Amino acid sequence: MEFWVNNTRILLKRDDITKQDTEAIVNAANSSLLGGGGVDGAIHRAGGPKILEECKQIRARQGGCPTGEAVITTGGNLPARYVIHTVGPVWHGGRHGEADLLRNAYKNSLLLAKEKGIRSISFPSISTGAYRFPIEQAAGIAVASVQEFAAQNIIPTEIRFVLFSDEVLLVYRLAWEKALQ
Numbered sequence: 001m002e003f004w005v006n007n008t009r010i011l012l013k014r015d016d017i018t019k020q021d022t023e024a025i026v027n028a029a030n031s032s033l034l035g036g037g038g039v040d041g042a043i044h045r046a047g048g049p050k051i052l053e054e055c056k057q058i059r060a061r062q063g064g065c066p067t068g069e070a071v072i073t074t075g076g077n078l079p080a081r082y083v084i085h086t087v088g089p090v091w092h093g094g095r096h097g098e099a100d101l102l103r104n105a106y107k108n109s110l111l112l113a114k115e116k117g118i119r120s121i122s123f124p125s126i127s128t129g130a131y132r133f134p135i136e137q138a139a140g141i142a143v144a145s146v147q148e149f150a151a152q153n154i155i156p157t158e159i160r161f162v163l164f165s166d167e168v169l170l171v172y173r174l175a176w177e178k179a180l181q
């Protein structure tokens with residue numbers, strides 16, 4: 001299913017993010033940048049050791065990636081040319097700035113893409129797995145962040161939400177429909 005915000009195509013699909021042919025895919029990483037489970041593990045497995053090597057170089061330079069920020073590596077063996085690694089917040093009940101930090105993770109990933117001239121990008125559902133952010137609220141924040149960015153920026157021209165189950169896809173679809181009302 002797709003929506004348009006000005007000239008940006010927004011696509012929602014149930015799929016594996018490692019298979020996407022957008023110029024960049026976003027990784028729901030952790031601050032160490034050294035890999036983990038979930039989508040992070042899947043990206044490093046499919047992309048091969050080059051991605052981890054580059055993450056280690058970034059770590060050596062800047063000591064990891066703070067929550068809400070984003071860094072970029074190449075895509076190794078992935079179809080995507082780049083991986084943008086962002087760190088969503090761990091859910092601690094909602095009174096610890098979680099919403100703002102999640103908004104920052106989407107926004108800073110999109111800003112980095114724009115800076116690099118990246119025209120198409122795929123996002124997973126950041127923070128809603130191991131980091132336990134409640135899915136409805138996370139979907140609302142993801143949708144609002146992308147909608148706001150697309151309303152103000154020309155690139156990326158295609159933004160995909162690549163969701164791992166029908167249930168999560170439905171939550172994101174409802175969040176978009178609500179946002180467009």
Ligand code: AR6
Nearest residue numbers: 016017028030036037038039040042127128129130131164
């Ligand atoms: N494609 C798309 N989505 C996926 C894939 C995939 N291949 N695999 C899992 N998901 P999570 P988080 C979905 O836990 O909550 C890692 O260990 C998954 O079903 O990957 O931000 C990191 O290193 C869920 O809907 O990310 C961090 O330590 C969503 O991706 C920590 O987990 C996010 O789940 C980050 O936790």
